[in-house]
Amino acid sequence: MFTNDNPNQLIYENKILHISVLGGIRLEGLDRLRVTLKIHNPETPLIAVRHNLDLYNDTQVEKLIRKTAVKLEIGHSVIEACINELIEELEKYRLEQLENQHTEKEIKPLTEDERKESLELLESENLLERTNELIGQSGMIGEEVNRLIMFLIFCSRKRNQPLHVVSLGSSGTGKTHLQESIGNLIPEEEKIEITTLSENAFYYFGQQELKNKLILIEDLDGVLQALYPLRELQSKKKISKTIAFKNTKGETKSVHITVEGPVCVAGCTTQESIYEDNANRSFLLYLDETPEQDEKIMAYQRKLSAGKIDTISKQNAIRILQNSQRLLENIKVVNPYAEYLQLPKEILKPRRTNAHYLQFIEVVTYYSQYQRERKVDEETGEEYIETTIEDIRNTNELLKEVLIRKSDLLTGNSRNQLEKFKNSLENLGQTFTNLQLRYALKVTKTTAQRYLNQWQEIGLIKKMQNKETQTYYYQLIDENEYKNLEMSINEILENALLQISNRNTETDRNITTPVSDETNAEKEKEEPKQRNIKKDKTTEKTE
Structure with missing residues (x-):
C-alpha cells in the first residue's frame, strides 16, 4: 500500500517491509529519482536501513537490495520486488503532481x-x-x-x-x-x-x-x-x-x-x-x-x-x-499603410526594429478591435480588421522615445547622465574636468571616467591638456546633437503620416469627383454612333 498524505514522508508498506521516503521526491528532473529511504520490518522496527540513492541507477539499487537483505535477513528477490513496486508508485505519484501543477487556472466568467x-x-x-x-x-x-x-x-x-x-x-x-x-x-x-x-x-x-x-x-x-x-x-x-x-x-x-x-x-x-x-x-x-x-x-x-x-x-x-x-x-490585423512607413536611417538595427514598429501598430489596432469594422478575406474566409491612420499616429507618439534610443550610440544610462550634465554646463562654461563631472552627477571617480571614455569614444566630447598645469579637461563638441536627432526622427515619422494622408485624400477625390455636364453630353452623342456601328456590323453579317 502506498500513502502520500504527507508529501515530505511518502510511505510504502506491506506485510514484509515498511519503506519511508524521507523528504519526499523532487518533481523536476524526470531523468532521475533521487530519494532517501528508511526500510524496516514491521515486526522489528528498531532495526532499519537508511540509504540515499538514485532509484534509476541500477548499480545503486542492487547495492541497496544486498545491504537490506543482509541486515533485515529477508530474501533478495522479495526486497527487489518491493523496491520495484515502490519505484512504480513514486513514478505515478510524480506524474500526478506534475499534472496538478500544469492544470490550467480556471478562467473567470464575467457577469x-x-x-x-x-x-x-x-x-x-x-x-x-x-x-x-x-x-x-x-x-x-x-x-x-x-x-x-x-x-x-x-x-x-x-x-x-x-x-x-x-x-x-x-x-x-x-x-x-x-x-x-x-x-x-x-x-x-x-x-x-x-x-x-x-x-x-x-x-x-x-x-x-x-x-x-x-x-x-x-x-x-x-x-x-x-x-x-x-x-x-x-x-x-x-x-x-x-x-x-x-x-x-x-x-x-x-x-x-x-x-x-x-x-x-x-x-x-x-x-x-x-x-x-x-x-x-x-x-x-x-x-x-x-x-x-x-x-x-x-x-x-x-x-x-x-x-x-x-x-x-x-x-x-x-x-x-x-x-x-x-x-x-486573437483576430488578424491588416495594415494597408505598411508599405508607406519608413524608419529613420539612423536606427542602429533596422531590421528587427522595423518588425517591432509594425507589430506594435498591429497591437494598437488589436486593442481597438471593438471600434473596427470586421472584414472577411474572400479567399480564406478569415476575419480581420484594418489599421487606421490614427493607430499609426498613436504608435508614433508612444514609440518616439523608443525609436530615438534605438538610434543612439550611447547606452540608456550613459545618455541620461550626459543630458543631465548638459544642464550644468551653463554654470561651468564650455570646458569641464572629471571632478566637476563627479560633483554634478554625484558619482564616483571611476564611474565619471567611464562616462567620459564612452562620450569621447563616439566623438561627443574631446579631451585636452593644460600644458602649464599638466591636467586634463574636456569640451562638449555639439550640445544639440541629441535634440537634432529627435527632430530628425520626428520629421521622418510626420512625413510618413503626411504621405499616407495625402494618398487617402487623392483616393477619395478620385472616387467622389462628379462627372461634368459636358462630359455627359459628349457620351450621349457618342452612344447613337456606337449603336449605328454595331447595327451596320450586324447587317453585314446577315448579308
Whole structure:
C-alpha cells in the first residue's frame, strides 16, 4: 500500500517491509529519482536501513537490495520486488503532481455588469487615453508613456507574434514597481511570475502551459542560466530537449520534451549591455529618473500613509482593465499603410526594429478591435480588421522615445547622465574636468571616467591638456546633437503620416469627383454612333 498524505514522508508498506521516503521526491528532473529511504520490518522496527540513492541507477539499487537483505535477513528477490513496486508508485505519484501543477487556472466568467463596463471601455472613442487614466487610478504614478507601452505589450500575449519588454534604469528608480503594477492589471490565469529559475526549468513546464502567457521576471540576474531557452521561446516560439534515463529494468531510454509558445516576456535589469541578446528581441523602456518623477512618487507615498488614497477606485480600475482583456479575441490585423512607413536611417538595427514598429501598430489596432469594422478575406474566409491612420499616429507618439534610443550610440544610462550634465554646463562654461563631472552627477571617480571614455569614444566630447598645469579637461563638441536627432526622427515619422494622408485624400477625390455636364453630353452623342456601328456590323453579317 502506498500513502502520500504527507508529501515530505511518502510511505510504502506491506506485510514484509515498511519503506519511508524521507523528504519526499523532487518533481523536476524526470531523468532521475533521487530519494532517501528508511526500510524496516514491521515486526522489528528498531532495526532499519537508511540509504540515499538514485532509484534509476541500477548499480545503486542492487547495492541497496544486498545491504537490506543482509541486515533485515529477508530474501533478495522479495526486497527487489518491493523496491520495484515502490519505484512504480513514486513514478505515478510524480506524474500526478506534475499534472496538478500544469492544470490550467480556471478562467473567470464575467457577469453581465462586468461585461457591460468592459465593453464601455473598449468601445470608447479615446480608448488609449481612457486606458492610461485607469492605469493611473490603479496605483501606477507617473511614467505615463512607459506604462501604456508596457500595458499594450502585455496585451499582445494573445497574438501569434507577442512583443517583449525590458525595463532599464538605475537601482531604486522603480523598474520592478512599474512591471509589478502593470502585471497586476493582467488576469491571474494568463501570467506567470518568476523570481529565480534554473537552467532546465523551462523544459519541465507542460507542453502548452506557457502558450500565450505573460512571463514576468523580477530581475534578469535571477534567470541568467535560463536566458538561452528563454530567447528560443521568444524567437522560435517553442523549445525542445531530448533526455536519457534508465527505467526500472536498467534499460536506457530517451524522452523528447517540447514546450510550446508563443509567450510575452518582461524583465528588469540595470545592466543593459550584459543582456544585449535579450534586449534586441524586446522593447527597451528607460525609467524616468527626473526630480519631477521623484516628487510625484513621494507625494503619492505621503497620501497613502495619510489614508487619502481611494482604494475602492483603485480596485475598480484593476477589475475593468483585467476584464476588458478577457473580451479581446486573437483576430488578424491588416495594415494597408505598411508599405508607406519608413524608419529613420539612423536606427542602429533596422531590421528587427522595423518588425517591432509594425507589430506594435498591429497591437494598437488589436486593442481597438471593438471600434473596427470586421472584414472577411474572400479567399480564406478569415476575419480581420484594418489599421487606421490614427493607430499609426498613436504608435508614433508612444514609440518616439523608443525609436530615438534605438538610434543612439550611447547606452540608456550613459545618455541620461550626459543630458543631465548638459544642464550644468551653463554654470561651468564650455570646458569641464572629471571632478566637476563627479560633483554634478554625484558619482564616483571611476564611474565619471567611464562616462567620459564612452562620450569621447563616439566623438561627443574631446579631451585636452593644460600644458602649464599638466591636467586634463574636456569640451562638449555639439550640445544639440541629441535634440537634432529627435527632430530628425520626428520629421521622418510626420512625413510618413503626411504621405499616407495625402494618398487617402487623392483616393477619395478620385472616387467622389462628379462627372461634368459636358462630359455627359459628349457620351450621349457618342452612344447613337456606337449603336449605328454595331447595327451596320450586324447587317453585314446577315448579308
